[in-house]
Amino acid sequence: MPNSNPAHTSKYEESGVSQTGAETALGHLLKHVLPTRQFNTQFPVKADIGYFANVIDLGNGQGVALCTDGVGTKMRVAELLNQYDTIGIDCVAMNVNDLICIGARPISMVDYIACSHIEAHVFDQLGQGLAEGARQAGISISGGEISQIGEIITGIDLIGAALGHIHLDRINTGQHIQPGNLILGLAASGVHSNGLTLARRVLLGETPEMQQERVHQYESALDRTLGAELLEPTRIYVQPVLEMFEAGIDLKALVHITGGGLLNLLRVQTQNIRFVIDPVPDVPPVFSLIQQRGDITDAEMYEVFNMGVGFCIVVEHANDAEAVQKICKQHSISCHGIGYVETTDAGHNEVVVPSKNLIGSGSRFSAA
Structure with a gap:
């Protein structure tokens, strides 16, 4: 079983990526960048x-x-x-x-x-x-x-x-999300382009020599080599989403699931809401392989990787969900309902994954 100790050192930080450090650095950058808006008010x-x-x-x-x-x-x-x-x-x-x-x-x-x-x-x-x-x-x-x-x-x-x-x-920043809205998950094509530092370290090894050898290793669970799996291109969702725009579907929010995983839902500009991810989508084999071989907690897996969901769309009604799913099917993209929105009095927005006992805010998941 993956290590569930909350004090367990982040595998991502061990691999050389500091999420906490990135947040601090961003704060120092923004204090200079944000005031530049006054330089061009036209x-x-x-x-x-x-x-x-x-x-x-x-x-x-x-x-x-x-x-x-x-x-x-x-x-x-x-x-x-x-x-x-x-x-x-x-x-x-x-x-x-x-x-x-x-x-x-x-x-x-x-x-x-x-x-x-x-x-x-x-x-x-x-x-x-x-x-x-x-x-x-x-x-x-x-x-x-x-x-x-x-x-x-x-x-x-x-x-x-x-x-x-x-x-x-x-302009859509998720400002119209309401409790009761439905969350749809569009399937990822693989790891996409986030978390590769950790994925490489776990699957390919830490030294250049090990990585050069293992990148060509056939993995039966993936039915291809590790290198081919990790290099699978990021899915582009533009054409189906543009069709949704043109069809006039009421899309409450569109969220690209990149670094930070499902915590990207927290970028929306609505306050006092909780995204409940239930049911959890099936996890593609590559993520199970990474978690098992790296002894990585559920919390960190859901912080770092998309876990099979490359894009999320929030809609109001089941009819809207069906319209979105129909367009996705026409583009050979699997799309399923993965949750709903509710209110929270936590003082900040949250993402919860009940089946994994996870609750997330900011850039971290922790045990609920």
């Missing part, structure tokens, strides 16, 4: 920092949505396999999936590639992935930058920034 910022994307008011009821994200240490898996033709899909996905959360239609993206060296075949494959991601999302890649900074990094880092169009009266 085109005001329309949402608080902390949601998946933000919107700039262009006037006449029109706005542009902006966001940025990268593939993180998933790039290390690509490097181990010497296979870079899908990692660009992840870069597009991490950005466009964030844009649709605020109600925007993604339209274009730029990429930034930082590298210690340049090899033509690697960049050819990176381009293939970016192009495929753009095709799936229905966007253009309108520019980018390559920076050779071998003095700073070893290998490659891939980051993107995306732009979307939005009518200002359609």
Whole structure:
């Protein structure tokens, strides 16, 4: 059984990722960044920092949505396999999936590639992935930058920034969520692009030599190699969600389940609510494998990984849920009801997973 001791050291922090440190660093950054809104009041910022994307008011009821994200240490898996033709899909996905959360239609993206060296075949494959991601999302890649900074990094880092169009009266930050609303979970394609530092350490080992060997290891529980499983591209949810917009379905909130897992639900701009995850969706084999081999608690698994749910949609009625599920089915995406919203007097929003005895606020789950 996974270790259930609440004082047990975080495996993610042991692997080199400090969630607490990130929160502290963000606070120090924001105290300088937030006041910059006063520097351009002609085109005001329309949402608080902390949601998946933000919107700039262009006037006449029109706005542009902006966001940025990268593939993180998933790039290390690509490097181990010497296979870079899908990692660009992840870069597009991490950005466009964030844009649709605020109600925007993604339209274009730029990429930034930082590298210690340049090899033509690697960049050819990176381009293939970016192009495929753009095709799936229905966007253009309108520019980018390559920076050779071998003095700073070893290998490659891939980051993107995306732009979307939005009518200002359609900005959605979950501000209209009400108790009794239903939570739908859209299936992930795999680990996606978060938690790879921990997943690699657990499944592939800690040393480069071990990782290079194990990345090619066939795993019967996955019916493929560990490397192929970890490199599976992040699912892009743009086309089905745009169809939901066009169909006029009343979507109370759209939430990209990235780092932080289901705690991403807490980004919504409604207060005094609790997201009850019941029933818990079936957990794909890769997450069970990570948890078992890493002796990781349920709390940390649900903090770090998507656990099979890549995107959540909150709706008001069962009829809306059926309409969402119908569109997802047309796009071969599994979508199921995974819970509901209720009020809480805790003084802050919460996510609870009753079957796992978990309650979460901020960036942490703990035993209920």
